[in-house]
Every structure is written in structure tokens, then in C-alpha cells.
Amino acid sequence: DRVVDAGFYFVNFLKNCDYKFTPLNKVLTYHYPCHLSRGMNQASLIEEFIKEKEEGFSELDEKERCCGFAGTYSIMHKHISNKLVQRKIENIIKSNSEVVITSCPGCIMQISGALNVMNNRNISVVHFISYLKNILGA
Known part of the structure; x- marks a missing residue:
């Protein structure tokens, strides 16, 4: 109960702050990492945060x-x-996503590696913290 994912922490922190978010305006989706969905039960909160910020969210x-x-x-x-x-x-x-967001470096390597092998370079895979940086303009 005392250990949380960084994305989970920031989502809870940002709920109580008045920050301006600039959506990516792309079609994007969220992949649930095993450690967050099965081990820590924190993935759905991150997905809900993205859905609130992005009109182009694709399930x-x-x-x-x-x-x-x-x-x-x-x-x-x-x-x-x-x-x-x-x-x-x-x-x-x-x-139809242009961007896949996830919260696990291993998942990023696996998914982006497979996309590269398939020569599908039109889809980027990014960490949730990088996504936050982009929508906050940091």
C-alpha cells in the first residue's frame, strides 16, 4: 500500500492542482502493464486520466x-x-492509434521493437511520464 507507480502518484497529485493541459490531439491508447494491472491495481486510474485529457482516446x-x-x-x-x-x-x-502510452519500460521495448520489426513506424510508444511532460508543456 505504501509503494505506488510514479504515474499513479502524479495523476493523484495533478487532480488537486490547477494546471493547463495541452492535449496531443492524436489518436492514442493505453496499454496496461502487468505490474500495474495485476500487481498494484493502478493502471485504470492512469487510463482514466488520459481519457479525460484526450478526445482522440481509442479503447x-x-x-x-x-x-x-x-x-x-x-x-x-x-x-x-x-x-x-x-x-x-x-x-x-x-x-487506429498513432501513440501507445504505457507505464513500463519493458513494455515500451517489447511493443516498439515489434512495431519496428513489422516496419510500422507510424505508431510511437511512449512512457506515461513522457506523455505528462508533453501535455504539461514541461
């Missing part, structure tokens, strides 16, 4: 489904990991 099918990174799992079980990320990419493409 991601199977948003809670693992992208296949899972630390060394992606190395030890590459075949399964590749199937998981392929399904994630299919859902991202189906969402």
Missing part, C-alpha cells in the same frame, strides 16, 4: 493482456513472447 482491445516482455521471459520463451506481442500489435493497429 485498446485486451488492454490488460501481457505484451510478452515479462523480463527474462521474452528471452527464455521467445516463441511464446513473440505470439503475445503479435496479438498486442494487432489490437493496437485495430485501435
Whole structure:
């Protein structure tokens, strides 16, 4: 209960502040990292924050489904990991998103790596904290 994700902390902090947010004005979605959705139960609050700020939010099918990174799992079980990320990419493409936001560096590496392999460079994958920096103009 005493440990929270940085994004979760900032969302709660910003609720009580009068900051001006400048939306990205792009179609974007949020991928739930396993550690936030299963371990810490904090992913939905971050997604709701993004939905409030962005008109172009697109719901991601199977948003809670693992992208296949899972630390060394992606190395030890590459075949399964590749199937998981392929399904994630299919859902991202189906969402018509230009930007995928997530709160896990591992997920960013896995998803952006798969997008690069598929030569789909029109979709960027960013950390939620980077997204916050952009909409706050920091």
C-alpha cells in the first residue's frame, strides 16, 4: 500500500492542482502493464486520466493482456513472447492509434521493437511520464 507507480502518484497529485493541459490531439491508447494491472491495481486510474485529457482516446482491445516482455521471459520463451506481442500489435493497429502510452519500460521495448520489426513506424510508444511532460508543456 505504501509503494505506488510514479504515474499513479502524479495523476493523484495533478487532480488537486490547477494546471493547463495541452492535449496531443492524436489518436492514442493505453496499454496496461502487468505490474500495474495485476500487481498494484493502478493502471485504470492512469487510463482514466488520459481519457479525460484526450478526445482522440481509442479503447485498446485486451488492454490488460501481457505484451510478452515479462523480463527474462521474452528471452527464455521467445516463441511464446513473440505470439503475445503479435496479438498486442494487432489490437493496437485495430485501435487506429498513432501513440501507445504505457507505464513500463519493458513494455515500451517489447511493443516498439515489434512495431519496428513489422516496419510500422507510424505508431510511437511512449512512457506515461513522457506523455505528462508533453501535455504539461514541461
